[in-house]
Amino acid sequence: MKGNINKKHFISVFGLVMLNVATVMSLRGLPMIAKEGLSMIFYILFSSVLFLLPVSLVSAELATGWPKSGGVYRWVKEALGTRAGFVAIWLQWLQNVIWYPTVLSFAAGALSYLFIDETLATNKYFNFIVILVVYWGATLASFKGLKIAGKIAAYGVIFGTLLPGLLIIILGILWVSTGNSVEFLKVGQSINILPDFSTFNSLAFLAGIVLLFAGMEVGAVHVTELKKPSREFPSAIFTAMFIIIIVFSLGSLSIASVMPAEEINLNEGIMQGLGYLLSKFSVGWLLPVMGLLIAFGSVGGVLAWIVGPSKGLLATANDGDLPPLMAKINKNGVQQNILIIQGLIVTLTSFIFLIMPSVSSAFFILSILTVAPYLIMYFLLFISAIKLRYSHPDVPRAFKLPWGNFGMWLVSGIGLMAVIFAFFIGFFPPEELAVGSPVFYVTFLICGVIVFVITPIIINMMKKPGWKKETEK
Secondary structure: OHHHHHOOOOOOHHHHHHHHHHHHOOHHHHHHHHOOHHHHHHHHHHHHHHHHHHHHHHHHHHHHHOOOOOOHHHHHHHHHOHHHHHHHHHHHHHHHHHHHHHHHHHHHHHHHHHOOOHHHHHOHHHHHHHHHHHHHHHHHHHOOOOHHHHHHHHHHHHHHHHHHHHHHHHHHHHHHHOOOOOHHHOOOOOOOOOOOOOOHHHHOHHHHHHHHOOOHHHHHOOHHHOOOHHHHHHHHHHHHHHHHHHHHHHHHHHHHHHOOHHHOOOOOHHHHHHHHHHHHOOOOOHHHHHHHHHHHHHHHHHHHHOOHHHHHHHHHHHOOOOOHHHHOOOOOOOOHHHHHHHHHHHHHHHOHHHHOOOHHHHHHHHHHHHHHHHHHHHHHHHHHHHHHHHHOOOOOOOOOOOOHHHHHHHHHHHHHHHHHHHHHHOOOOOOOOOOOOHHHHHHHHHHHHHHHHHHHHHHHHHOOHHHHHHHOO
16 A cells, blocks of 8 residues: 555656647747748747757756756745745746737637638737637636646647647648749748848847747656656657647748748738638638637637646745735635736736737737746746756756756856847847837837836835745634
């Protein structure tokens, strides 16, 4: 009996691969990558090799050294102190909050194909209404717990992400193999693999594309559940990377093959591309069906994540870093006050869709506003990984980067340079989109980042010893 009680549950390599793919990959990023034409190869390689891989390997070491709950909060706290740990988890939580309007705008674009008037995808008010109705509906459903949300998310990944993604790739291959013209290879189109480095504005999409490859640190916390972490985790990481890169690359190339870059809409591009492809092969009737599936995948993802990321914030509330009000949970164990505050932030953020010149520009500026705080969190993550090699060298790590401290400096250094470069590039408005005044664009982002970073610092400075005592009652 004792052996059964102490028996540890192990996750398979395949299970970890699927978990990482589900966490990172989303079809909403394909139009943004497709806009870059053949130079998407540079963006995908930059994001995967210089960002995704370092994040995955460094997170694996930290997760095996400090396996207790808390993730990024725990790792940064051990290295840089409580305040830095709180800032890190706050930024991770906040980027998810800002992410919700973008992914639901993507869902609105897909849902618009269920109606006769497909121009609804670019209608500001339609997007605004869909975002608020679906998000608050998901929030209310989340008060019941994670059981139902988990099931919807699982089916959403299969039928709303992998199935449409595979269909896009197959149709794209058929499009090219049957002799149709390829848009990004037409005369007059740039066929350079490298983007134009003469202006930073031409690289502006890089920051948004990097965000598409973020999130692997979430799966890294399961590294201790592998039987042989030092061998199986790298295998799982490289397999997941291969799947993510293949779907992003071939899916984006399929869209770029049938649509001119200037006609690709960021929140509607997949449906546009599918419309071209399905009509070509006389199965246009499938378009509304695919729109429903893609929207279902997006909504399912939101429903699954709407409670998850805020649990990290709940952990800080239980540690006394937030007022006792934030630690309140309902009878189902759900942090209802945090979710209500989260919903209010989502509501305010969604007004961007009414302010910006177009839905695409609002989609992009929210994507950049999302990636900026997330990149700061990753900066703290890499710095913490280096620091812990020196401050806690004797802590056992089931997975450890090779070549000693040099290996850590090499991998974290590459990640740091990629993070800093992408963060800097994000403050230049893209040439491909009308985002209003460049001054407004830059000012909006700078103010947003300052508010995001200063807020947790102010909260931490105001915290009282009684907060922790009261939350433990």
